[in-house]
Amino acid sequence: MxxxxxxxxxxxxxxxxxxxxxxxxxxxxxxxxxxxxxxxxxxxxxxxxxxxxxxxxxxxxxxxxxxxxxxxxxxxxxxxVHPKVRRPVELSSLYDDLVSSGRTPRTEVLQLTVMPVPAQAAAALEIELGTEVTWIERLRYAGGEPLALMHNAIPLGVLRPDRADLAEHGLYELLRRAGHVPRIATQMIGARSATSAEARTLTEKRGASLLTMSRTAWDAAGHVLEYGSHVYRASRYSFELSLSTH
Amino acid sequence: MxxxxxxxxxxxxxxxxxxxxxxxxxxxxxxxxxxxxxxxxxxxxxxxxxxxxxxxxxxxxxxxxxxxxxxxxxxxxxxxVHPKVRRPVELSSLYDDLVSSGRTPRTEVLQLTVMPVPAQAAAALEIELGTEVTWIERLRYAGGEPLALMHNAIPLGVLRPDRADLAEHGLYELLRRAGHVPRIATQMIGARSATSAEARTLTEKRGASLLTMSRTAWDAAGHVLEYGSHVYRASRYSFELSLSTH
DNA sequence: GTCAATACTTTGTCCTGACAAACTCACATG
DNA sequence: CATGTGAGTTTGTCAGGACAAAGTATTGAC
The missing domain is CATH 1.10.10.10 (Winged helix-like DNA-binding domain superfamily/Winged helix DNA-binding domain)
Structure with missing residues (x-):
């Protein structure tokens, strides 16, 4: 040996x-x-x-x-059985993924307000309709091209990010730094056609296929950290994951 | 207590x-x-x-x-931290998923031939171009409606399924029954617009968004079992997964 | 030669015991 | 009042041993 x-x-x-x-x-x-x-x-x-x-x-x-x-x-x-480490799917943010794959992400913060939680996010966050949350809309670039349009709802008690932080860091990094470590998440991955507004923002043709991902994340104590609803340009991005049974 | x-x-x-x-x-x-x-x-x-x-x-x-x-x-x-079992992503077939969610899948075998492996599958299966494989094209229905169009390449030594088996069982069930238990897989999930042929087969409009998934699966001994390249009607199907870090 | 019983190897489960490290909280000290 | 010290609690790591269960290889009977 x-x-x-x-x-x-x-x-x-x-x-x-x-x-x-x-x-x-x-x-x-x-x-x-x-x-x-x-x-x-x-x-x-x-x-x-x-x-x-x-x-x-x-x-x-x-x-x-x-x-x-x-x-x-x-x-x-x-x-x-396999010479490479096959990590199970990781709980990481798009920003970190891009950095670790050697690309240079850039973030444009389109919106950052405190407002009553949208209906879809209320259910996912398990909070009352009407409760105020931080609502974020970001446009993520990679290699100079727009890649994803991201919407997030964050309970006020969890994090109050400012524009500068959001422009320079991934959301998960900010959460972690604030002491809220994401531990558990559920995701839904689907697809649909771009609306004309989305197509314009992402520089795609109208009706182009988009990959959609919505995610709710919890910390170790079971507190909801964030709900995200994102659309990715299917022409530029796909999800990769490894699974194993043991 | x-x-x-x-x-x-x-x-x-x-x-x-x-x-x-x-x-x-x-x-x-x-x-x-x-x-x-x-x-x-x-x-x-x-x-x-x-x-x-x-x-x-x-x-x-x-x-x-x-x-x-x-x-x-x-x-x-x-x-x-959470009252429900959060299973990690499972290595299961669409057929099993549909059955366990109480739906009634039906399978139509569109094609079943032995032919030289297509280029995309050759790379995924890690076999020589020109090697013969079983090539399967199936249309999967759920609740009477077409849901997914599935293509698979299977090395000849692994499984030689017949039409009747494929019509009545999921591919993973057949593999398991033949003693080839899928243990490890890598998946890519993406999206694109339907070609006119795909749209016709899946009763969607031309250009409709489809969810795509390609997967390579290995058994415990590290032998490749199958490569699959599937398209799902995004209007009827999405992937759900839970993640946790520990 | 074929097939069944047996011995052997290797991982699976379970036990008792011990100390270390991280966290909480009460208490003493400045 | 702030602070840090120390005791107590709880999980983390590690040892060494014992037997069970599952697979493999050998042997023996027919």
């Missing part, structure tokens, strides 16, 4: 042992030193060789199983 | 103890007997009261944490 696995683990590190083990295994698999289909050493030997207990090894392997890199079969062993 | 949690666990059952505990907790939370925001009993007391060890309780709680129902904080405790 590869040399990395022989190196001693750092017991003085704040990084948990199971995570150190998982990271090493992951690196070996990503570099192809343990090929797809190959079996890794059994848990008991691995534990002994690395000088940790079997539960620690199991936890490390479990971590990689959940990421879709490994699968285990009782009586058989643990096999590599 | 609610009475269900007091009932004795069944140690003779093949259902693991941690799962029995998780199921009970889940039921209590879903019925609202432990409200959102409420803290559940700490692990050590819970373990003692149910007569199991703390690792078993931890595993049960972990299971619900991963499903987005509970969150834990060191030094604080474990809280209910």
């Amino acid at each position: 590869a040399p990395e696995l022989h190196a001693r683990l750092d017991r003085s590190s704040p990084v948990p042992l199971y995570f150190q083990v998982a990271s090493r295994l992951q690196a070996l698999i990503e570099r192809g030193e343990i090929g797809v289909g190959a079996r890794i050493e059994n848990e008991i030997d691995l534990a002994e060789r690395l000088g940790v207990s079997r539960p620690t090894i199991r936890r490390a392997i479990q971590y990689l199983v959940e990421r879709g890199m490994l699968i285990r079969k009782r009586g058989v062993g643990t096999q590599v | 609610a009475p269900e949690l007091h009932a004795r666990l069944d140690r003779s059952s093949p259902v693991p103890l941690y799962f029995q505990v998780a199921s009970r907790l889940q039921a209590l939370i879903e019925r609202g007997e432990i409200g959102v925001g409420a803290r559940i009993e700490n692990e050590i007391d819970l373990a003692e009261r149910l007569g199991v060890s703390r690792p078993t309780i931890r595993r049960a709680i972990q299971y619900l944490v991963e499903r987005g129902m509970l969150i834990r904080k060191r030094g604080v405790g474990t809280q209910v």
